[in-house]
Amino acid sequence: MPHSTAPRTAPSWRLQSQLEPRPDPSILDWLFDEGSLTRRLTRLSNDGFSVTPLFEGWQSLRADECAALDLTEGSEGWVREVYLRGHGEAWVFARSVAARSALQGDGLHMDELGSRSLGELLFCDQAFQRRAIEVCHYPQQWLPVECRAPELWGRRSRFDRGALSVLVAEVFLPTLWLAARAHPENC
Structure with a gap:
């Protein structure tokens, strides 16, 4: 089941220039x-990186996702939620979405990724153009129950290739910050 319960207030996604107060420089480095991110997590984990799918399927996209993808509110899209793990430990919760209309006939088979990284696919295809990274304190209601916590930093960016746009959101879990502090040489 996807984790899309509506928060009391919508998150305020902001660009780096709009952040006040600014987080710690080491957090800013990861956010922006x-x-x-797949390559960076692979490096931090000394090749102990893996992806665990949590949910994949068609559903109505959230209002903030529709706005970011220039879609009518309530549009249907493919939703993929995963954990990005280091040595089996969940370091990042990721949610990727794309409109049904854009995916049909495009050749990007998000439904066939399984435990492969979508990010790696997006970075290997030179046709994808990444838009600006936006960040917020991700609503804990949108997170899986086992990793819910207040004030977790999340980031998102839109990747465009022709008529296809994929919105990728990544939420940095406390376990990532512990690993990054323990192994700064691998960051």
């Missing part, structure tokens, strides 16, 4: 790193 424009490289592949």
Whole structure:
């Protein structure tokens, strides 16, 4: 079941220039790193990286997702929720969405990824253009029960290839910050 319960107030997604107060520089570095998060997590985990699918399927997209993808509110799309893990430990919760209309006939088979990383696929295809990274304190109601916590930093960005747009949101869990502090040489 996807984790899309409506929060009391919608998150305020902001660009780096709009952040006040600013988080710690080490957190900012992770939030606004424009490289592949999959590659960075693989490096931090010394190749102990894995993806655990939690939910994949068609559903109505959230209002903030529709706005980010320039869709009519309530549009249907493919939703993929996963944990990105280091040595079996959940480090990042990720939610990726794309409109049904854009996916049909595009050749991107989000429904066939399984335990492969969508991010790696997006970064390997030079045709995808990444838009600006936005961040917020991700609503805990949108997280799986086992990792819910207040004030977790999340980021999202939109990847465009022709008529296809994929919105990728990544929420950094406390376990990631512990691993990054324990192994700064791998960050």
